[in-house]
Amino acid sequence: MRLKSKPRRLTCILLGVAVLVLINGVAFGADKVKLTFWHHEAPSHRVMAFQKAIDMFEKEHPNIKVKQEVVSWGDAWPKTLSAIRAGTTPDFEFDIPDFNLSAYMAGGIIPVDDIVKEIDEKYGYFKSNVGMYRHDGHYWGVPIWTMVFTWLYRPEYLKEYVGTTDPPKTWDEVLDYAKKLTVDKDGDGKVDIYGIGLTASKSLCTQEFIWSVMTTYGVRIYDENGKANFNTPQTVKALETYKKLWEYAPPAATGWIWGEIEMNFAGGKIAMMPYFPALQKRFYDAGNLDLEGAELPVPGGGQRSTIIYPNAIMIFKSAEKRGVLDEVKQFIRFIMKPEVNAILTAEQEPGGFLPVTEKAAESQAYWDNKYISAFKNLNKVAVNEVKNGTLYGFTHGKVVNKTIGDVIGANTLAEVVQKVIIQDEDPKNAAKWGHKKIEELSD
Amino acid sequence: MVTRRLIKRLLLYLAVLVFLFVCLFPFGWVLTGSFHSLAQIMEGQIHWIPKDPTLENYIPLFFSKMGIKNFPVYILNSLMIGCATAVLSSIIAALGGYGLSRYEFYGRDVLSRMMLFIYVFPVVLLALPINESMAKLRLVDSRLGIILIHTALAAPFCTWLLRSFFDSIPKAIEESAAVDGANKIQTLIWIVLPLAAPGVLTAAVYSLVSSWGEQMFASILISSDTMKTLPLGIAMYTSEQYIEWGQLLAGTVLTFVPLLLIFMPLSKHFLQGFMEGALK
Numbered sequence: 271m272r273l274k275s276k277p278r279r280l281t282c283i284l285l286g287v288a289v290l291v292l293i294n295g296v297a298f299g300a301d302k303v304k305l306t307f308w309h310h311e312a313p314s315h316r317v318m319a320f321q322k323a324i325d326m327f328e329k330e331h332p333n334i335k336v337k338q339e340v341v342s343w344g345d346a347w348p349k350t351l352s353a354i355r356a357g358t359t360p361d362f363e364f365d366i367p368d369f370n371l372s373a374y375m376a377g378g379i380i381p382v383d384d385i386v387k388e389i390d391e392k393y394g395y396f397k398s399n400v401g402m403y404r405h406d407g408h409y410w411g412v413p414i415w416t417m418v419f420t421w422l423y424r425p426e427y428l429k430e431y432v433g434t435t436d437p438p439k440t441w442d443e444v445l446d447y448a449k450k451l452t453v454d455k456d457g458d459g460k461v462d463i464y465g466i467g468l469t470a471s472k473s474l475c476t477q478e479f480i481w482s483v484m485t486t487y488g489v490r491i492y493d494e495n496g497k498a499n500f501n502t503p504q505t506v507k508a509l510e511t512y513k514k515l516w517e518y519a520p521p522a523a524t525g526w527i528w529g530e531i532e533m534n535f536a537g538g539k540i541a542m543m544p545y546f547p548a549l550q551k552r553f554y555d556a557g558n559l560d561l562e563g564a565e566l567p568v569p570g571g572g573q574r575s576t577i578i579y580p581n582a583i584m585i586f587k588s589a590e591k592r593g594v595l596d597e598v599k600q601f602i603r604f605i606m607k608p609e610v611n612a613i614l615t616a617e618q619e620p621g622g623f624l625p626v627t628e629k630a631a632e633s634q635a636y637w638d639n640k641y642i643s644a645f646k647n648l649n650k651v652a653v654n655e656v657k658n659g660t661l662y663g664f665t666h667g668k669v670v671n672k673t674i675g676d677v678i679g680a681n682t683l684a685e686v687v688q689k690v691i692i693q694d695e696d697p698k699n700a701a702k703w704g705h706k707k708i709e710e711l712s713d
Numbered sequence: 714m715v716t717r718r719l720i721k722r723l724l725l726y727l728a729v730l731v732f733l734f735v736c737l738f739p740f741g742w743v744l745t746g747s748f749h750s751l752a753q754i755m756e757g758q759i760h761w762i763p764k765d766p767t768l769e770n771y772i773p774l775f776f777s778k779m780g781i782k783n784f785p786v787y788i789l790n791s792l793m794i795g796c797a798t799a800v801l802s803s804i805i806a807a808l809g810g811y812g813l814s815r816y817e818f819y820g821r822d823v824l825s826r827m828m829l830f831i832y833v834f835p836v837v838l839l840a841l842p843i844n845e846s847m848a849k850l851r852l853v854d855s856r857l858g859i860i861l862i863h864t865a866l867a868a869p870f871c872t873w874l875l876r877s878f879f880d881s882i883p884k885a886i887e888e889s890a891a892v893d894g895a896n897k898i899q900t901l902i903w904i905v906l907p908l909a910a911p912g913v914l915t916a917a918v919y920s921l922v923s924s925w926g927e928q929m930f931a932s933i934l935i936s937s938d939t940m941k942t943l944p945l946g947i948a949m950y951t952s953e954q955y956i957e958w959g960q961l962l963a964g965t966v967l968t969f970v971p972l973l974l975i976f977m978p979l980s981k982h983f984l985q986g987f988m989e990g991a992l993k
Contacts, residue, residue, distance in 0.1 A: 312949040313957055314782055342948045345932040352841050352933055356848035529956040537756040548955065556752060
């Protein structure tokens with residue numbers, strides 16, 4: 271009898287617990303709206319910054335639960351496009367302009383004109399960053415933060431080997447500096463410091479580097495009508511400059527991407543390079559403040575410019591279908607408040623992620639951050655450069671050719687660089703080859 | 714004559730050593746690198762024997778939950794998925810291999826060859842249809858979905874492997890079992906499978922290893938951080954503009970160590986199984 275009553279009692283307790291859990295769920299959880307979003311910022315401190323913003327939002331909106339899921343950049347395209355097809359997208363996702371175009375062309379996202387307009391009126395978007403998400407009469411992405419290339423250098427190296435701490439202002443000056451900064455310190459016949467950090471790998475990284483030179487020469491991949499416009503004297507000049515600079519770059523850099531470049535710059539093997547100011551965190555954490563930044567050099571008579579990557583939110587059709595569009599917009603509104611936006615910029619990746627609105631760029635919360643204030647001049651330059659930036663294929667203030675994602679995805683610019691640097695081809699032939707490939711991909 | 718043989722042997726040893734060096738160098742470098750501090754790694758000051766060995770890269774993996782990263786969960790997920798795949802693949806392969814070996818039916822040989830022919834196709838072509846099928850079955854972002862896919866990828870090869878083993882077992886043994894009153898299933902379980910044990914073990918280890926390192930389908934199907942397997946988890950320590958080198962190296966070591974621990978004691982049987990499977 272006792273043996274029989276024990277399992278029965280246990281069953282009753284378990285049932286009771288199950289009922290309580292169920293009631294609890296119905297009473298307290300069922301009316302909560304759940305939002306899921308994907309982003310691509312895997313480093314721990316970035317994930318934690320996202321969570322901080324989410325926790326603040328949930329505190330202010332107790333009826334909404336937000337879940338972040340990290341998808342690495344390498345998996346972002348295939349995962350998102352296959353999710354669009356299978357109908358398993360989250361409610362929204364962070365993107366960059368060409369990724370946004372891919373999602374648009376796959377039919378997965380909805381226009382976001384109203385929220386872009388609202389944020390622009392309230393906080394004032396930097397115009398250079400919004401147009402990249404506009405085509406077919408609508409905005410398809412809400413810019414949240416942006417990224418920018420500045421001219422990074424080690425002031426102590428400049429002081430010791432060039433005799434000044436002033437950065438170079440033209441590409442000719444860069445060549446002169448790079449020559450002086452390529453140094454064999456111990457006289458063993460091996461170069462210990464290279465004047466400049468560049469890469470020629472078949473990667474997006476190389477495309478960013480070459481574009482930072484090309485944009486100052488006024489290169490435009492397409493003309494205003496969306497036709498290929500790559501085989502121009504500007505492209506040839508930019509490639510010639512890159513080739514000349516390469517003489518003072520580490521020979522092994524033909525295969526480098528971001529990680530190797532960062533490691534060698536932080537390790538003191540490189541004196542200058544065009545790059546994201548995000549390196550400041552590594553320097554600060556290592557107790558090294560020998561880092562400065564300036565505007566990218568320009569050619570004689572060239573234009574001040576740089577490469578920018580506005581990161582935006584695209585909203586999937588699934589959010590509309592699930593009836594959570596208002597909640598998604600509430601979240602976007604929340605993270606665009608300058609004091610909250612500072613968490614996603616200064617706190618998430620100081621110098622790497624920059625404000626995309628005027629109000630956020632003026633926010634005390636941004637400038638009070640310990641990293642930002644430690645490298646104040648570098649960050650002032652970076653914030654200012656955001657206004658001057660362009661991105662390959664998005665140089666006309668709007669999208670003129672939707673195949674730019676394919677052009678970049680195929681590493682076309684990187685292949686052009688490889689022709690010049692590795693295969694030692696004439697920059698004119700490389701520009702011609704690149705033009706033809708862009709035309710083919712545009713068909 | 715003796716000198717010639719000696720030279721031949723020396724050359725052979727040299728070739729083996731070079732081959733081993735090429736194969737093991739990356740593992741060794743990752744292993745020793747993981748015991749260096751981040752500053753040493755960033756400055757390229759990595760030595761085969763670390764001057765000041767540190768566990769600073771390993772500790773955060775286990776004891777500090779950074780954001781939503783949870784390395785022990787990644788290991789657990791990989792173990793669960795890998796073991797389930799191994800068990801399921803072995804069962805399917807045993808049944809399929811036995812059927813192909815013992816039953817004569819139209820198209821048997823074609824079917825048998827198709828088992829390997831499917832590996833000719835690039836699996837990336839399957840990504841979209843599989844994702845859609847899993848979405849319809851509501852198995853996206855679930856361990857079961859990944860187990861089924863990994864099983865589907867491993868089972869054909871295992872079936873082919875086990876068929877060779879079953880072919881080599883004399884039918885007379887089964888006939889004796891039948892005389893003693895055993896039915897087909899009993900014969901398979903109690904008579905045939907024990908005789909083909911090295912093959913079953915090989916199939917299971919092969920499935921486990923292939924599941925352990927599979928990244929493409931896992932990355933497409935898994936989104937939740939609590940469901941991520943080791944390859945996906947490791948990828949979380951890299952980013953285009955920020956790589957957590959120390960934890961990446963330590964995580965990579967911890968990815969291949971459990972597999973080595975499982976594989977090493979079984980390696981002799983595994984290789985024997987492969988050789989026998991190929992020869993029979």
